[in-house]
Amino acid sequence: xxxxxxxxxxxxxxxxxxxxxxxxxxxxxxxxxxxxxxxxxxxxxxxxxxxxxxxxxxxxxxxxxxxxxxxxxxxxxxxxxxxxxxxxxxxxxxxxxxxxxxxxxxxxxxxxxxxxxxxxxxxxxxxxxxxxxxxxxxxxxxxxxxxxxxxxxxxxxxxxxxxxxxxxxxxxxxxxxxxxxxxxxxxxxxxxxxxxxxxxxxxxxxxxxxxxxxxxxxxxxxxxxxxxxxxxxxxxxxxxxxxxxxxxxxxxxxxxxxxxxxxxxxxxxxxxxxxxxxxxxxxxxxxxxxxxxxxxxxxxxxxxxxxxxxxxxxxxxxxxxxxxxxxxxxxxxxxxxxxxxxxxxxxxxxxxxxxxxx
Numbered sequence: 155x156x157x158x159x160x161x162x163x164x165x166x167x168x169x170x171x172x173x174x175x176x177x178x179x180x181x182x183x184x185x186x187x188x189x190x191x192x193x194x195x196x197x198x199x200x201x202x203x204x205x206x207x208x209x210x211x212x213x214x215x216x217x218x219x220x221x222x223x224x225x226x227x228x229x230x231x232x233x234x235x236x237x238x239x240x241x242x243x244x245x246x247x248x249x250x251x252x253x254x255x256x257x258x259x260x261x262x263x264x265x266x267x268x269x270x271x272x273x274x275x276x277x278x279x280x281x282x283x284x285x286x287x288x289x290x291x292x293x294x295x296x297x298x299x300x301x302x303x304x305x306x307x308x309x310x311x312x313x314x315x316x317x318x319x320x321x322x323x324x325x326x327x328x329x330x331x332x333x334x335x336x337x338x339x340x341x342x343x344x345x346x347x348x349x350x351x352x353x354x355x356x357x358x359x360x361x362x363x364x365x366x367x368x369x370x371x372x373x374x375x376x377x378x379x380x381x382x383x384x385x386x387x388x389x390x391x392x393x394x395x396x397x398x399x400x401x402x403x404x405x406x407x408x409x410x411x412x413x414x415x416x417x418x419x420x421x422x423x424x425x426x427x428x429x430x431x432x433x434x435x436x437x438x439x440x441x442x443x444x445x446x447x448x449x450x451x452x453x454x455x456x457x458x459x460x461x462x463x464x465x466x467x468x469x470x471x472x473x474x475x476x477x478x479x480x481x482x483x484x485x486x487x488x489x490x491x492x493x494x495x496x497x498x499x500x501x502x503x504x505x506x507x508x509x510x511x512x
Contacts, residue, residue: 158445159473162207162455164396165430167311167365170207170251173449174469175399177436177459178210178255178314178369180223181499188215188228190237193496198241200494202250204467206458209250211241213257213316216301217294219268220322222259225498229254229301238308246309253365254305255314256298260322261331275326276333288336294322295348299355302366312365313356317349317385318401320375327385330376346385353394369399372409372419379411383422390428398428399457402437405448424452442476463503466493484511 163169176198183194194212202209214229215221221228228234238254245252261274261283273290274283286294302313317323325331326348332339338347349368356366368389372382389395400423409419420435435448436457448456461468464480471478481489487510490500504510 157449158442159469162432164365164432165393166396167363168251170455171249172205172207172469173445173455174206175208175434175455175457176201176206176210176462177457178212178316179459179463180212180226180502181495182223182225182502183496183498184225184227186225188218188221188226188230188234190227190234190241191225191496193498194227195237195241195244197494197496197499199244199248200466201462202245202248202252204462204465205469205473206250206462207455207469208253209245210253210255210314210457213255213321214301215257215259216297217258219263219270219273220258220260221263221268222257222321223264224267229256229304230297232304235304235308238305238310242309242311246311251311251365252309253312253314253367254301254308254310255316255369256301256305257316258294258298258322260325262321274322275331275339278331285334288338291336291338291348295351295355298352299359302356302360302364306360306364312367312396314367314369314399315349315352316369318369318371320377323349323352324371324375324377327381328376329378329381342381342384345381346388349385350388350392353389353392357394365396366394367397367399368395369401371401371403372422373403373411379409379414379422383426386423387426390426390431393429393431395431397432397434397454398423399434399436401457402435405435405437405439405444405451405456407437418451420448420451420453440480442472442478445472463490463495464493484508486511 161169214227242252261281263272272283432454434455
């Protein structure tokens with residue numbers, strides 16, 4: 155119990171006051187142009203007040219053409235700076251680290267939302283996506299770096315690079331989706347080149363105390379578990395990020411790949427030599443026993459998603475009562491309103507099977 159509420163230091167930037175990080179959660183609450191809305195501001199700052207050691211934004215797109223969902227927060231224009239600055243200041247005032255998740259949906263950008271065909275490492279008929287030119291990949295890398303600079307200017311403590319869940323950087327990592335024959339395709343070293351160059355660029359152009367992290371998911375979306383393990387090894391060895399965030403879907407599960415079954419998925423990452431890099435995990439963490447399982451398995455901290463949606467003060471609830479159990483699903487819309495969700499977020503959650511009471 156005590157370890158859950160001990161500070162966690164990073165190589166760069168301030169320490170996190172406990173082991174609870176707000177997972178980056180799609181909420182569809184911001185304005186059409188990507189500027190921050192009052193509803194999204196309220197949702198995020200309420201979690202900072204509720205005791206999360208680090209409060210991360212939803213996926214914030216680094217190019218207009220990379221938007222993945224309506225009402226998505228943007229970080230691709232200086233027009234976004236006033237809202238981002240207000241958000242960072244308020245999160246930090248509550249004693250929580252403030253982090254922007256940098257995102258580009260790639261082939262998963264809806265064409266009717268972006269007003270163009272989505273882009274991808276290679277032509278993709280299923281999604282109607284066109285391949286990026288080499289120059290466009292280089293511009294994509296530049297725009298991730300510029301978004302990090304913008305986040306630092308707004309006062310955030312750091313950024314997380316979204317390389318998970320089948321979005322554009324994961325599309326580059328996928329040996330099935332990425333069929334390129336330039337320096338960004340082929341072998342794993344080439345396929346992870348965009349991620350490496352983004353990290354390198356942020357390190358060169360942002361401050362020495364700026365926290366940089368990476369999110370990966372080891373399965374689904376045409377990912378190869380062996381490749382993802384190698385990517386994790388690579389970023390741990392390089393030491394240029396401050397933490398790796400592994401989205402595991404379920405922290406207690408075994409791998410889907412038959413070749414890796416017989417042990418937990420989490421163990422393939424906690425066993426790696428991580429040097430100075432910290433490791434966080436996400437996936438169905440709802441009770442203190444789940445948190446302790448992750449820390450006992452070797453993780454440094456946990457990311458809370460559904461638990462944070464249901465209870466803005468999830469960490470504080472556990473601090474008061476180790477036997478705290480989140481409210482049972484489905485929940486009433488009024489409960490979610492009380493927990494800081496706006497109408498658009500509640501409507502989105504209503505699309506999750508069995509989450510919101512009809």
